[in-house]
Amino acid sequence: xxxxxxxxxxxxxxxxxxxxxxxxxxxxxxxxxxxxxxxxxxxxxxxxxxxxxxxxxxxxxxxxxxxxxxxxxxxxxxxxxxxxxxxxxxxxxxxxxxxxxxxxxxxxxxx
Amino acid sequence: xxxxxxxxxxxxxxxxxxxxxxxxxxxxxxxxxxxxxxxxxxxxxxxxxxxxxxxxxxxxxxxxxxxxxxxxxxxxxxxxxxxxxxxxxxxxxxxxxxxxxxxxxxxxxxxxxxxxx
Numbered sequence: 001x002x003x004x005x006x007x008x009x010x011x012x013x014x015x016x017x018x019x020x021x022x023x024x025x026x027x028x029x030x031x032x033x034x035x036x037x038x039x040x041x042x043x044x045x046x047x048x049x050x051x052x053x054x055x056x057x058x059x060x061x062x063x064x065x066x067x068x069x070x071x072x073x074x075x076x077x078x079x080x081x082x083x084x085x086x087x088x089x090x091x092x093x094x095x096x097x098x099x100x101x102x103x104x105x106x107x108x109x110x111x
Numbered sequence: 112x113x114x115x116x117x118x119x120x121x122x123x124x125x126x127x128x129x130x131x132x133x134x135x136x137x138x139x140x141x142x143x144x145x146x147x148x149x150x151x152x153x154x155x156x157x158x159x160x161x162x163x164x165x166x167x168x169x170x171x172x173x174x175x176x177x178x179x180x181x182x183x184x185x186x187x188x189x190x191x192x193x194x195x196x197x198x199x200x201x202x203x204x205x206x207x208x209x210x211x212x213x214x215x216x217x218x219x220x221x222x223x224x225x226x227x228x
Contacts, residue, residue: 002153009151032215043115043201043219044154089154096212098144098167101154 003027004092006102015111019077023090023102026071030092034099035064035075038087047088048075080109113137115220117202123226124192132187132223134202142213143185145177146201148222154201160185161207192227199224 005024013019021035031052036044050057050064050073057064063076077084090102115136124130136143145157159167160179174196176188185202199222206214 004153034216036219041120041221043117043203043221045219046216049215093213093215096208096210098156098159098213099217103151103153 001026002102003030004090004100004102006088006090006105008105009103010106010108012108012110013080015082015109016079019075019080019084019107019109021075021077021088021090021105021107023073023075024071025073025092027092027094027100028071029094030100031095032093033064033066033073034091034093035062036089036091036101037084038089038104044089077107080107082109082111085109115202115204115218117200117220117223119223120221121224121226123228124189125228126192126194128192129188129190131189132200132202132225134185134187134220136183136185136202136204136218136220138204138218140204140214140218141182141207142205143179143182144203144205144217145175145185145187146203148199148201157187159213161211161213189225192225194227197225197227 034049035047037047038044048062066073087104089104091099142161147155157171158177178186201222202220203217205217
Protein backbone atom coordinates (compact mmCIF):
# COMPACT_ATOMS: atom_id res chain seq x y z
CA UNK A 1 0.00 0.00 0.00
CA UNK A 2 1.47 3.33 -1.08
CA UNK A 3 1.84 5.71 1.85
CA UNK A 4 2.70 8.66 -0.39
CA UNK A 5 0.67 9.25 -3.52
CA UNK A 6 1.06 11.67 -6.37
CA UNK A 7 -2.11 11.12 -8.33
CA UNK A 8 -1.24 13.27 -11.33
CA UNK A 9 1.37 11.55 -13.52
CA UNK A 10 1.89 14.73 -15.52
CA UNK A 11 1.11 18.43 -15.61
CA UNK A 12 1.49 20.94 -18.41
CA UNK A 13 1.66 24.67 -17.65
CA UNK A 14 2.30 27.81 -19.67
CA UNK A 15 5.46 29.76 -18.89
CA UNK A 16 4.82 32.50 -16.37
CA UNK A 17 1.77 30.81 -14.86
CA UNK A 18 1.53 28.92 -11.59
CA UNK A 19 2.35 25.21 -11.37
CA UNK A 20 0.68 23.29 -8.55
CA UNK A 21 1.87 19.78 -7.79
CA UNK A 22 -0.07 17.72 -5.28
CA UNK A 23 0.80 14.93 -2.90
CA UNK A 24 -1.31 12.91 -0.45
CA UNK A 25 -0.12 10.68 2.38
CA UNK A 26 -1.72 8.17 4.68
CA UNK A 27 0.72 7.83 7.59
CA UNK A 28 -0.14 10.32 10.34
CA UNK A 29 3.28 9.71 11.91
CA UNK A 30 5.08 11.47 9.08
CA UNK A 31 6.56 14.67 10.46
CA UNK A 32 8.78 15.93 7.66
CA UNK A 33 8.04 16.34 3.99
CA UNK A 34 10.32 17.05 1.06
CA UNK A 35 10.10 17.77 -2.63
CA UNK A 36 12.79 16.58 -5.01
CA UNK A 37 13.27 17.53 -8.64
CA UNK A 38 14.75 15.17 -11.19
CA UNK A 39 16.04 15.93 -14.67
CA UNK A 40 16.63 13.11 -17.18
CA UNK A 41 19.97 11.33 -16.69
CA UNK A 42 20.46 12.96 -13.28
CA UNK A 43 19.66 11.94 -9.74
CA UNK A 44 16.90 13.67 -7.76
CA UNK A 45 17.95 16.97 -6.18
CA UNK A 46 16.44 18.39 -3.03
CA UNK A 47 14.15 21.34 -3.68
CA UNK A 48 12.25 22.36 -0.57
CA UNK A 49 10.97 20.82 2.65
CA UNK A 50 8.48 21.45 5.43
CA UNK A 51 8.16 20.25 8.98
CA UNK A 52 4.81 19.12 10.29
CA UNK A 53 4.80 21.98 12.80
CA UNK A 54 4.42 24.42 9.91
CA UNK A 55 1.79 24.85 7.22
CA UNK A 56 3.84 26.83 4.73
CA UNK A 57 7.44 27.18 3.67
CA UNK A 58 8.64 29.50 0.95
CA UNK A 59 11.91 29.64 -0.97
CA UNK A 60 11.97 32.05 -3.87
CA UNK A 61 9.55 30.89 -6.54
CA UNK A 62 8.79 27.68 -4.64
CA UNK A 63 6.26 27.35 -1.84
CA UNK A 64 5.16 24.18 -0.12
CA UNK A 65 1.85 24.03 1.73
CA UNK A 66 0.95 21.37 4.26
CA UNK A 67 -2.59 20.51 5.33
CA UNK A 68 -2.20 17.96 8.11
CA UNK A 69 -5.90 17.38 8.65
CA UNK A 70 -6.29 16.46 4.99
CA UNK A 71 -2.90 14.70 4.87
CA UNK A 72 -2.11 16.71 1.79
CA UNK A 73 0.76 18.82 0.64
CA UNK A 74 1.31 20.84 -2.46
CA UNK A 75 4.18 22.55 -4.22
CA UNK A 76 3.53 25.88 -5.92
CA UNK A 77 5.94 27.27 -8.50
CA UNK A 78 5.35 30.89 -9.45
CA UNK A 79 6.15 31.99 -12.08
CA UNK A 80 6.86 28.74 -13.89
CA UNK A 81 9.85 28.68 -16.19
CA UNK A 82 10.82 26.24 -18.96
CA UNK A 83 13.81 25.15 -16.85
CA UNK A 84 11.37 23.89 -14.23
CA UNK A 85 10.35 21.08 -16.60
CA UNK A 86 11.32 17.92 -14.72
CA UNK A 87 9.91 15.09 -12.64
CA UNK A 88 8.91 16.17 -9.13
CA UNK A 89 8.89 13.65 -6.31
CA UNK A 90 7.15 14.15 -3.02
CA UNK A 91 8.70 12.35 -0.03
CA UNK A 92 7.79 11.96 3.63
CA UNK A 93 9.36 10.52 6.75
CA UNK A 94 8.87 9.71 10.38
CA UNK A 95 11.62 11.22 12.52
CA UNK A 96 14.87 9.35 12.09
CA UNK A 97 13.40 6.85 9.65
CA UNK A 98 13.68 6.25 5.94
CA UNK A 99 12.09 8.47 3.31
CA UNK A 100 8.97 7.24 1.51
CA UNK A 101 8.60 8.57 -2.02
CA UNK A 102 5.67 9.13 -4.32
CA UNK A 103 5.71 7.99 -7.95
CA UNK A 104 6.47 11.47 -9.27
CA UNK A 105 4.74 14.04 -11.46
CA UNK A 106 6.19 15.12 -14.79
CA UNK A 107 5.95 18.89 -15.13
CA UNK A 108 6.19 20.45 -18.59
CA UNK A 109 6.42 24.22 -18.79
CA UNK A 110 5.65 25.47 -22.28
CA UNK A 111 7.19 28.67 -23.57
CA UNK B 112 34.72 15.27 -7.14
CA UNK B 113 31.80 16.68 -5.20
CA UNK B 114 28.49 15.35 -3.98
CA UNK B 115 27.59 11.76 -4.75
CA UNK B 116 29.13 9.98 -7.73
CA UNK B 117 28.11 6.70 -9.29
CA UNK B 118 29.86 4.46 -11.79
CA UNK B 119 29.18 3.20 -14.32
CA UNK B 120 26.46 5.52 -15.59
CA UNK B 121 25.17 2.87 -17.99
CA UNK B 122 25.47 -0.90 -17.81
CA UNK B 123 24.20 -3.63 -20.09
CA UNK B 124 24.58 -7.15 -18.81
CA UNK B 125 23.41 -10.64 -19.58
CA UNK B 126 21.49 -12.72 -17.13
CA UNK B 127 24.53 -14.84 -16.28
CA UNK B 128 26.97 -11.96 -15.78
CA UNK B 129 28.36 -10.65 -12.51
CA UNK B 130 28.84 -6.90 -12.24
CA UNK B 131 29.11 -4.27 -9.53
CA UNK B 132 27.79 -0.74 -9.17
CA UNK B 133 29.88 1.75 -7.25
CA UNK B 134 28.85 4.80 -5.28
CA UNK B 135 31.06 7.34 -3.55
CA UNK B 136 29.97 10.31 -1.45
CA UNK B 137 32.15 13.33 -0.81
CA UNK B 138 29.84 15.02 1.69
CA UNK B 139 31.11 13.62 4.96
CA UNK B 140 27.86 11.73 5.49
CA UNK B 141 27.64 8.45 7.35
CA UNK B 142 24.49 6.88 5.97
CA UNK B 143 24.17 5.53 2.44
CA UNK B 144 21.27 4.12 0.47
CA UNK B 145 20.49 2.13 -2.66
CA UNK B 146 17.22 2.83 -4.48
CA UNK B 147 15.67 1.30 -7.57
CA UNK B 148 13.63 3.48 -9.89
CA UNK B 149 11.43 1.79 -12.45
CA UNK B 150 9.30 3.72 -14.91
CA UNK B 151 6.20 5.35 -13.39
CA UNK B 152 6.84 3.83 -9.96
CA UNK B 153 7.96 5.40 -6.69
CA UNK B 154 11.59 5.13 -5.79
CA UNK B 155 11.99 1.78 -4.09
CA UNK B 156 14.38 1.70 -1.17
CA UNK B 157 16.59 -1.38 -1.37
CA UNK B 158 19.25 -1.06 1.33
CA UNK B 159 20.33 1.39 4.00
CA UNK B 160 23.71 1.51 5.70
CA UNK B 161 24.12 3.64 8.79
CA UNK B 162 27.61 4.00 10.24
CA UNK B 163 28.69 1.16 7.90
CA UNK B 164 26.12 -1.24 9.28
CA UNK B 165 23.20 -2.46 7.20
CA UNK B 166 20.05 -1.25 8.93
CA UNK B 167 17.50 -1.94 6.23
CA UNK B 168 17.03 -4.65 3.66
CA UNK B 169 13.72 -4.10 1.97
CA UNK B 170 12.98 -7.69 0.93
CA UNK B 171 15.47 -7.44 -1.89
CA UNK B 172 16.30 -10.67 -3.78
CA UNK B 173 19.66 -12.20 -2.96
CA UNK B 174 20.87 -11.61 -6.52
CA UNK B 175 21.50 -8.05 -5.26
CA UNK B 176 24.28 -7.94 -2.68
CA UNK B 177 25.34 -4.63 -1.08
CA UNK B 178 28.71 -3.86 0.42
CA UNK B 179 29.74 -0.82 2.46
CA UNK B 180 33.49 -0.97 3.16
CA UNK B 181 33.55 2.53 4.73
CA UNK B 182 31.25 5.51 5.19
CA UNK B 183 32.19 7.01 1.82
CA UNK B 184 31.77 4.00 -0.44
CA UNK B 185 28.87 1.74 -1.27
CA UNK B 186 28.70 -1.10 -3.77
CA UNK B 187 25.88 -3.13 -5.22
CA UNK B 188 27.02 -6.51 -6.51
CA UNK B 189 24.80 -8.00 -9.19
CA UNK B 190 24.58 -11.68 -10.07
CA UNK B 191 22.17 -13.66 -12.32
CA UNK B 192 19.77 -10.78 -12.74
CA UNK B 193 16.46 -10.94 -14.55
CA UNK B 194 15.20 -8.64 -17.33
CA UNK B 195 12.71 -7.12 -14.88
CA UNK B 196 15.67 -5.85 -12.85
CA UNK B 197 16.37 -3.34 -15.62
CA UNK B 198 15.96 0.07 -14.01
CA UNK B 199 17.77 3.17 -12.80
CA UNK B 200 19.72 2.42 -9.64
CA UNK B 201 20.27 5.44 -7.43
CA UNK B 202 22.65 5.87 -4.56
CA UNK B 203 22.07 8.49 -1.87
CA UNK B 204 23.70 9.64 1.35
CA UNK B 205 22.66 11.54 4.44
CA UNK B 206 23.80 12.39 7.91
CA UNK B 207 23.09 10.20 10.88
CA UNK B 208 21.43 12.10 13.72
CA UNK B 209 22.87 12.24 17.22
CA UNK B 210 19.97 10.00 18.23
CA UNK B 211 21.18 7.42 15.73
CA UNK B 212 18.29 8.04 13.36
CA UNK B 213 18.61 9.00 9.72
CA UNK B 214 18.90 12.66 8.73
CA UNK B 215 16.03 14.33 6.92
CA UNK B 216 17.69 15.23 3.64
CA UNK B 217 19.26 12.76 1.28
CA UNK B 218 21.62 13.68 -1.52
CA UNK B 219 21.44 11.53 -4.63
CA UNK B 220 23.94 10.46 -7.22
CA UNK B 221 23.12 10.55 -10.94
CA UNK B 222 22.25 6.86 -11.05
CA UNK B 223 23.29 3.84 -13.09
CA UNK B 224 20.95 2.90 -15.93
CA UNK B 225 20.98 -0.91 -15.91
CA UNK B 226 19.70 -3.04 -18.75
CA UNK B 227 19.52 -6.81 -18.31
CA UNK B 228 19.26 -8.75 -21.54
